[in-house]
Amino acid sequence: MITEAPPTVLLRHLVAGSWEEGTGAPLVSANPARPHEEVAHGLQATASDVDRAMAAASAAARDWARTPMHERGAVLARAAGALERRADELGLELAREEGKTLAEGTGEVLRAAQVLRYYGAAGDRAAGEVFASPRRGERILVTRRPLGVVGVITPFNFPIAIPAWKIAPALAYGNTVVWKPASTVPLLAVRLAEALQEGGLPAGVLNLLIGPGQLGAALVEHPGLDGLTFTGSTGVGRRLAAAAAARGVPMQAEMGGKNAAVVLADADLDLAAEQVLLGAFRSTGQKCTATSRLVVDEAVAGAFLDRLRARLDRWTVGDPTDAATHMGPLVSESAAEAVREGIRTALREGAALLHEGQGPDGGAASACFVPPTVLEVPAGPAGTANTAWREEFFGPVLTVVRAAGAEEAFALANDSEFGLSAAVFTQDVSRVLDAVDEIDVGILHVNSESAGADPHVPFGGAKRSGYGPKEQGGAAQEFFTHTTTVYLRGGTPA
Ligand code: UN1
Numbered sequence: 001m002i003t004e005a006p007p008t009v010l011l012r013h014l015v016a017g018s019w020e021e022g023t024g025a026p027l028v029s030a031n032p033a034r035p036h037e038e039v040a041h042g043l044q045a046t047a048s049d050v051d052r053a054m055a056a057a058s059a060a061a062r063d064w065a066r067t068p069m070h071e072r073g074a075v076l077a078r079a080a081g082a083l084e085r086r087a088d089e090l091g092l093e094l095a096r097e098e099g100k101t102l103a104e105g106t107g108e109v110l111r112a113a114q115v116l117r118y119y120g121a122a123g124d125r126a127a128g129e130v131f132a133s134p135r136r137g138e139r140i141l142v143t144r145r146p147l148g149v150v151g152v153i154t155p156f157n158f159p160i161a162i163p164a165w166k167i168a169p170a171l172a173y174g175n176t177v178v179w180k181p182a183s184t185v186p187l188l189a190v191r192l193a194e195a196l197q198e199g200g201l202p203a204g205v206l207n208l209l210i211g212p213g214q215l216g217a218a219l220v221e222h223p224g225l226d227g228l229t230f231t232g233s234t235g236v237g238r239r240l241a242a243a244a245a246a247r248g249v250p251m252q253a254e255m256g257g258k259n260a261a262v263v264l265a266d267a268d269l270d271l272a273a274e275q276v277l278l279g280a281f282r283s284t285g286q287k288c289t290a291t292s293r294l295v296v297d298e299a300v301a302g303a304f305l306d307r308l309r310a311r312l313d314r315w316t317v318g319d320p321t322d323a324a325t326h327m328g329p330l331v332s333e334s335a336a337e338a339v340r341e342g343i344r345t346a347l348r349e350g351a352a353l354l355h356e357g358q359g360p361d362g363g364a365a366s367a368c369f370v371p372p373t374v375l376e377v378p379a380g381p382a383g384t385a386n387t388a389w390r391e392e393f394f395g396p397v398l399t400v401v402r403a404a405g406a407e408e409a410f411a412l413a414n415d416s417e418f419g420l421s422a423a424v425f426t427q428d429v430s431r432v433l434d435a436v437d438e439i440d441v442g443i444l445h446v447n448s449e450s451a452g453a454d455p456h457v458p459f460g461g462a463k464r465s466g467y468g469p470k471e472q473g474g475a476a477q478e479f480f481t482h483t484t485t486v487y488l489r490g491g492t493p494a
Pocket residue numbers: 155157158162231254286287288289450451452453
């Protein structure tokens with residue numbers, strides 16, 4: 001059953017603790033499954049709002065940094081509770097705004113709450129280190145201080161979980177924030193900011209500006225900025241990193257992926273087919289951790305691909321708010337058109353179309369839908385030069401290549417400028433250990449899909465996937481604080 005559209009919501013920005021309507025160009029957040037349907041609307045923020053938001057964050061910085069970490073954490077924990085109470089409502093808004101299924105949308109809201117709770121307990125964890133001193137009567141402490149005012153720029157594909165995993169550690173470790181979310185998902189940004197306000201966040205500690213990419217550029221150029229965290233496309237990330245480096249501002253960027261699943265000859269093929277399906281097509285393939293390449297041992301390729309196709313035949317594409325739907329649309333018509341263009345290019349370059357799934361049933365048809373698509377490129381240099389092997393499509397497209405044995409399969413998995421995540425399917429522990437040694441990625445899944453991330457362990461990529469420190473767990477403390485090494489002696493001779 002498809003849920004009826006609720007009324008459109010008025011978008012507002014949060015500056016210095018006040019919600020305000022913007023003064024920039026109009027912005028409409030549309031439902032990609034039904035593009036005529038408005039989810040939210042408002043006026044965008046402008047570059048002068050960046051100045052005001054930065055001033056507010058800067059004014060709030062000293063007091064927030066001096067607030068005990070347990071008190072800062074308590075705000076995050078209360079915000080988590082607010083999200084949990086509204087999970088169904090916000091999950092539906094997320095599905096309508098971004099296009100992932102209702103189950104994934106609600107799951108993502110709860111995941112954001114889980115992230116807030118994890119950083120809510122930061123005060124209970126180590127806040128620094130103590131070293132012995134080579135000098136009598138002295139200790140050496142390594143303490144941590146917040147960076148100051150941090151810019152947060154977030155993508156459309158996890159409209160609340162990624163903002164939570166950047167903003168929660170930024171705040172827990174004592175920074176104040178100016179946040180620019182992707183303009184395709186503004187409503188969920190408003191919802192996260194509301195939850196944090198409800199949790200008791202003081203005015204100016206988090207400022208939210210909704211608007212175009214120029215806001216991000218204004219943020220990185222602002223002289224008051226002390227750090228910048230970004231997740232999004234490789235092109236934008238590199239431009240921001242260059243601008244940040246030119247100004248000496250620490251930056252963390254999480255960018256592209258072209259993640260491989262490797263299915264070895266001894267793998268449990270049913271388990272592997274199910275996990276590859278989820279990795280490639282859940283969230284319509286719009287995850288930086290999605291499986292977009294499949295390396296399958298030629299000995300089992302036919303049997304594996306039969307299983308994958310059988311699952312895809314039962315995979316329903318349609319309105320994401322319909323509980324029977326497995327996969328919704330892409331976030332926008334231009335995103336869908338870029339994926340269609342990528343597929344056409346790949347076919348022109350010699351890829352074979354192994355499977356093209358069903359589109360949505362008549363009623364839900366919109367140009368934002370692309371059916372799940374499986375391409376195969378030939379083994380050898382011509383195949384691995386194919387656009388579908390090299391470039392991140394950020395959509396429901398899986399590119400298959402056959403390999404002769406584990407060694408070749410691991411080399412193919414590494415055949416990418418990116419190194420975010422990978423999945424390997426085998427029941428042989430020796431091959432697992434080889435994979436750990438051989439596959440150069442930030443995240444390796446053994447017998448599970450390539451996407452997924454827990455908040456208490458590092459998240460981020462190898463090679464060109466990431467820039468600067470990783471996210472989550474202890475890695476977040478590395479980025480959002482800097483150390484002061486304190487040579488500590490008493491005031492009287494020892
Ligand atoms: C996940 O795999 O569940 O933008 C999270 C992305 C990543 C997050 C992936 N930063 O898709």
